[in-house]
Amino acid sequence: MSIEVSNLSKQFNGFRAVKEVSFKIETGELVALLGPSGSGKSTLLRMIAGLELPDTGLIKLTGRETTNVSPKDRGIGFVFQHYALFKHMNVFENIAFGLKIRKIPKKEIKLRVEELLNLIQLTGLEKRYPFQLSGGQRQRVAVARALAPRPEVLLLDEPFGALDAKVREELRKWILLLHEQTQITTLFVTHDQHEALEIAHQIFVMNEGIIEQSGIPIEIFDKPATQFVAEFVGENNFIESEVTGHGIVRWGPLSFKVNGYPLNQKVKIYFRPNDVLVNSRSDIESTKAIISKTKFKGALIELQLLIEPGKRIIAHIPKGVFISSGYSEGSDIYFRITEYHSFLSNKKVIDESIISI
Amino acid sequence: MKKKFNSFFKSKETDNKKISKLSEPLIVRMIIITTSVFFILIFIFVPLLLVFVKAFAKGWEAYINSITEPETFSAIKLTLLTAVIAVPCNMIFGIIASWLIAKFNFHGKSLLTSLIDLPFAVSPVISGLVFVLLFGRNGWFGGWLFNNDIKIIFAVPGIVLATIFVTFPFVARELIPIMQSNGNEEEQAAIVLGAGPLKIFFSITLPNIKWALIYGVIICNARAMGEFGAVSVVSGHIRGETNTIPLQAEILYNEYQMNAAFAVASLLTFLAVITLAIKKFAEIKIRSEIKQSSIITIGENI
Numbered sequence: 001m002s003i004e005v006s007n008l009s010k011q012f013n014g015f016r017a018v019k020e021v022s023f024k025i026e027t028g029e030l031v032a033l034l035g036p037s038g039s040g041k042s043t044l045l046r047m048i049a050g051l052e053l054p055d056t057g058l059i060k061l062t063g064r065e066t067t068n069v070s071p072k073d074r075g076i077g078f079v080f081q082h083y084a085l086f087k088h089m090n091v092f093e094n095i096a097f098g099l100k101i102r103k104i105p106k107k108e109i110k111l112r113v114e115e116l117l118n119l120i121q122l123t124g125l126e127k128r129y130p131f132q133l134s135g136g137q138r139q140r141v142a143v144a145r146a147l148a149p150r151p152e153v154l155l156l157d158e159p160f161g162a163l164d165a166k167v168r169e170e171l172r173k174w175i176l177l178l179h180e181q182t183q184i185t186t187l188f189v190t191h192d193q194h195e196a197l198e199i200a201h202q203i204f205v206m207n208e209g210i211i212e213q214s215g216i217p218i219e220i221f222d223k224p225a226t227q228f229v230a231e232f233v234g235e236n237n238f239i240e241s242e243v244t245g246h247g248i249v250r251w252g253p254l255s256f257k258v259n260g261y262p263l264n265q266k267v268k269i270y271f272r273p274n275d276v277l278v279n280s281r282s283d284i285e286s287t288k289a290i291i292s293k294t295k296f297k298g299a300l301i302e303l304q305l306l307i308e309p310g311k312r313i314i315a316h317i318p319k320g321v322f323i324s325s326g327y328s329e330g331s332d333i334y335f336r337i338t339e340y341h342s343f344l345s346n347k348k349v350i351d352e353s354i355i356s357i
Numbered sequence: 358m359k360k361k362f363n364s365f366f367k368s369k370e371t372d373n374k375k376i377s378k379l380s381e382p383l384i385v386r387m388i389i390i391t392t393s394v395f396f397i398l399i400f401i402f403v404p405l406l407l408v409f410v411k412a413f414a415k416g417w418e419a420y421i422n423s424i425t426e427p428e429t430f431s432a433i434k435l436t437l438l439t440a441v442i443a444v445p446c447n448m449i450f451g452i453i454a455s456w457l458i459a460k461f462n463f464h465g466k467s468l469l470t471s472l473i474d475l476p477f478a479v480s481p482v483i484s485g486l487v488f489v490l491l492f493g494r495n496g497w498f499g500g501w502l503f504n505n506d507i508k509i510i511f512a513v514p515g516i517v518l519a520t521i522f523v524t525f526p527f528v529a530r531e532l533i534p535i536m537q538s539n540g541n542e543e544e545q546a547a548i549v550l551g552a553g554p555l556k557i558f559f560s561i562t563l564p565n566i567k568w569a570l571i572y573g574v575i576i577c578n579a580r581a582m583g584e585f586g587a588v589s590v591v592s593g594h595i596r597g598e599t600n601t602i603p604l605q606a607e608i609l610y611n612e613y614q615m616n617a618a619f620a621v622a623s624l625l626t627f628l629a630v631i632t633l634a635i636k637k638f639a640e641i642k643i644r645s646e647i648k649q650s651s652i653i654t655i656g657e658n659i
Binding site: 085 | 542543547548549550551556560561565
């Protein structure tokens with residue numbers, strides 16, 4: 001089932017949570033709504049579910065207009081951040097709830113619940129109560145409960161937000177597997193970019209009530225369309241300087257070629273720490289710096305490079321490279337920037353050429 | 358020397374060492390505990406015991422006789438009737454009001470919240486007088502009521518109304534905090550799964566507030582049966598007709614029928630003991646309900 005939203009807006013006491021948002025999700029897709037808290041992503045999801053009514057705009061599910069249809073008639077399943085399991089019902093009763101309401105015969109309910117228990121890998125725990133389950137188990141029960149009445153769309157609101165890192169990791173893999181098995185159109189809200197980049201086929205990045213960019217994860221990461229996306233997704237070096245002659249932005253010894261800006265225009269330049277290539281020997285394209293600080297980040301090592309007083313950038317290199325190269329704080333290093341993006345203050349992208357300096 | 362003394366002192370403690378270090382010195386604790394036990398004995402337990410001692414002073418037969426004496430028996434019936442009407446009314450009102458307050462935002466919400474507490478703030482005698490002013494012979498509706506031959510003041514309806522007014526806050530006050538802490542995600546989940554309002558109320562909302570509701574109802578009932586002030590104003594003290602148990606106890610006492618008065622009083626005391634027992638049980642259940650809901654919202658490892 002496809003989800004189509006056009007010009008959807010919602011206000012809360014004068015605060016415009018969602019501003020004329022439009023998008024279309026095709027059947028079977030797995031889409032992430034990514035954004036910081038307060039960006040309107042949950043409100044948007046709740047409007048699609050029918051838990052909030054939009055002020056203006058239309059919602060179409062499988063081409064059928066459902067803007068004012070009651071949630072139960074939309075063919076959706078909804079998973080809440082805090083699970084919202086029925087506390088006084090056991091796992092079986094929780095999953096069976098939506099089926100009982102549809103007056104499905106007991107035998108069928110039993111079969112369906114068993115099938116779902118198998119799907120969420122919790123067979124044998126049907127007599128447990130929510131408080132006897134771990135956070136991850138609860139969230140899986142919540143997903144099973146939402147899937148029980150065979151919805152055509154699954155909506156998840158920060159589904160792993162309340163869980164710790166390890167469990168999140170496992171559930172991410174599980175939700176991918178689940179999507180492969182069920183092929184249900186899925187839209188989930190998250191503030192965690194790793195979650196969105198890892199799971200989703202497509203990401204909508206939301207900020208202040210609008211969708212800043214939509215695209216496949218690699219596009220979002222490599223080609224941020226707006227300044228916000230560049231800042232929000234992934235880590236970034238950020239410098240601000242003015243355009244000098246021939247479309248060049250200078251910042252200390254570095255110069256960046258940008259197109260289409262007037263002379264003396266202030267421009268912001270973003271480049272990722274992993275797009276800073278370092279070498280212990282100088283070559284024609286590289287710039288010299290001193291390693292002023294190193295930080296252990298697990299598989300990566302973060303190097304703080306001091307280019308000249310007051311001008312620092314950050315580079316990420318694999319731990320193995322760091323160890324074998326013998327870099328240490330205070331040693332000289334040479335680097336070049338392989339990819340960067342420039343933005344005006346109006347946030348729209350002007351230039352994203354890949355050039356060497 | 359001091360060290361030795363300390364360690365000797367600690368070894369006497371049954372608590373672990375850390376707690377004994379953090380708590381007050383033994384002598385202070387002993388003084389506090391003795392004082393509170395003494396107070397509870399003198400002011401709570403002994404009077405309670407005396408009620409029963411006095412009630413049974415002339416034996417079982419006299420006790421039964423004083424309770425089954427027609428005027429007293431009618432007072433018991435009236436008290437039960439009042440409670441049977443007033444408690445369900447306040448239960449329904451309490452559920453609706455707390456549901457509104459806990460789950461919705463609307464204009465006048467804080468006013469409604471304060472109004473619920475009004476009967477707590479007003480003296481019961483004033484509460485009774487309000488009803489006399491409204492429904493009495495010279496009250497606002499007095500003329501109309503008289504012309505239509507409806508009696509409210511100095512009759513059963515007035516007693517019921519006054520009781521409802523006085524016991525109005527108990528259920529709502531118990532339910533509001535628990536409903537607020539429950540939030541409405543479970544209800545929303547049920548909506549998406551296709552449940553209608555009645556189904557949601559009876560299979561989601563009500564089970565989640567069950568023990569708090571029982572707690573509120575039992576306290577409400579205790580107060581409804583024991584209310585003196587407001588009921589005294591509106592009842593008119595017509596023997597065998599508009600006297601409730603507390604009013605009957607007072608009349609008997611004023612007539613120096615001590616044993617009968619205490620026999621009647623023992624009924625209310627007995628009610629209090631049962632109320633406390635159920636209340637205690639409900640408290641334990643509520644605590645585990647809250648614990649469960651907080652575990653669920655916090656979440657932890659797989």
